[in-house]
Amino acid sequence: MDRMDRNVVVPGDLLSDDPKKAGEGTYVKDGKVCSLLYGMASSYKDKVRVIPLAGKYVPSPGDTVVGTVQDIVFSNWIVNINSPYEGLLHISELPRKIEMNEMSRYLRIGSSVMIRVKDVDSTMKVELTLNDRRLGILTRGRVAEISPTRVPRLIGKGGSMINMLKKELNCNIFVGQNGRIWVDGNDDDMDLALKTILIIEKEAHTTGLTDRILEFLRVEKEARS
């Protein structure tokens, strides 16, 4: 029984007899590729992979995420990145040089930041950086949270979903890899944006979602005007 291609699979389901096809979310046992996760199996670049339906965010270098400052310790900020592992932002990773006694003036406990994962070592020490023009402290807007497994859907193929949302909602939206989303715009637009994001999270596994969301936004906007 070949339980492959865009099917819901559970851990242990046989996906393929060709060990070369083992992709993300799978493992090989006795020359057979089996699923590691409860999720959707699909073919991707002649590999079989399983996209999970739930799960936690595990940081990997290069990810851009939205975090909240949890604590300030000796020359480091401890940043919650919605993950089992906390992030460390060293004082030297800021775009400009600041003194240690100024730390809490620049980033207070509770501040939200758009931040990049610089490095993750084998002990899961997560180093963060703010040293990029596209990163920075979030002083306006709102932050929503969805399951990190739904992030690819919210962005869509080649950014189709997210670009549509930005255009239709007249908001600036940033989707962090950790499932935190920063939205900035006027209050009514942000309300609608957060509502839409939650719908996308709930219906991430259905087909024709981008079109349905577009329709939903048109109806909502009509009702508003």
Place this chain on the structure above:
Amino acid sequence: MIGMDEKLSFFKNGVRLDGRRPDELRPIKIEVGVLARADGSCYMEMGDNKVIAAVYGPREVHPRHLQEATRAIVRYRYNMASFSVEERKRPGPDRRSNEVSKVSREALEPVILTSYFPKSVVDVFVEVLQADAGTRTAGINAASVALADAGIPMKSLISSCAAGKVDGEIVLDPMKIEDNLGEADVPIAMTPNGDITLLQMDGRLTPEEFRKALTMAKAGCEQIYEIQRKVLVDRYSSMDEPESCDEVEGLSEEEI
């Protein structure tokens, strides 16, 4: 109670007191994702057993000293509600539930890929709401489904069920009266491949009887596995196929 002179019988015309054949399971009901606060959850009924399982994690380990540098630890807490049995049970952990927690954890740990999440913990909580013999097997079944629901990487699901001996005959999935007055009880847990991760025995069996009980319990686990799998698959059956999504890159052009 039944007097010594009375001959008690667990069978009438070849069927058991509740009308089951000797190799028949009790009716099973499983619901997934019943708790909003937990990362994964499952409610399960096996006959008159009612259990609920909640999974949290992987998350940070508290207290810190339990943390392992190279893998996630698994904690399993089996707890019986004070109203789950006929005579009120004194709440809280006791010798029995500590033991059940330990063997259940060891039944699930072999399939969980703990190396994927170093320095973290996967917490499993199983609450028995109503007990009717075989609560540890029901708890393991529910916990396995809840772990899948939480998105924890596993080599396979785990299914668990018991076989017992009453009136000299081996029966599958004994209910309360058969368990209390029967001669033996053998709970097992296994993967769909037949690898056994839990094997206990209470009472006395001859080697032949033991083999028969084991075969019967394994067959029961296979039936349970199909139900567990079906429940998980059906949960998302409303969908046909997901739109493929690109790997995420270059998210936002605008600056703040």
